[in-house]
Amino acid sequence: MNGQNQEAVFHVEQIDHVELCVPDRKIASSWYRDILGLEVIPEFAHWAEDPRGPLMIGTRQGSTKLALFEHSLRVAWRVLKDRLVFTWSRFGSALLPLLNSSPGCAG
Numbered sequence: 001m002n003g004q005n006q007e008a009v010f011h012v013e014q015i016d017h018v019e020l021c022v023p024d025r026k027i028a029s030s031w032y033r034d035i036l037g038l039e040v041i042p043e044f045a046h047w048a049e050d051p052r053g054p055l056m057i058g059t060r061q062g063s064t065k066l067a068l069f070e071h072s073l074r075v076a077w078r079v080l081k082d083r084l085v086f087t088w089s090r091f092g093s094a095l096l097p098l099l100n101s102s103p104g105c106a107g
């Protein structure tokens with residue numbers, strides 16, 4: 001596979017959010033607010049009530065989001081459902097090791 005003249009299995013519309021591992025979610029969200037203007041996203045604020053849940057912050061338009069965790073690092077892709085179903089049916093078993101790996105925070 002040299003990447004020439006090959007159709008992608010599915011096309012990512014955009015990165016929905018990036019999960020960041022931080023020592024303290026509240027301190028980190030304050031920094032992102034003060035420096036980059038990212039705010040806590042109200043409709044997801046309840047997720048942060050769980051110590052293992054994310055504190056979701058983002059732009060006012062909601063097009064850029066960060067999920068602040070104190071334990072993981074992953075990227076979540078937003079894709080069209082029909083292409084994801086096709087991809088899973090074709091490559092699901094090959095994707096399992098990728099989906100089951102979740103590197104922890106060092107520290």
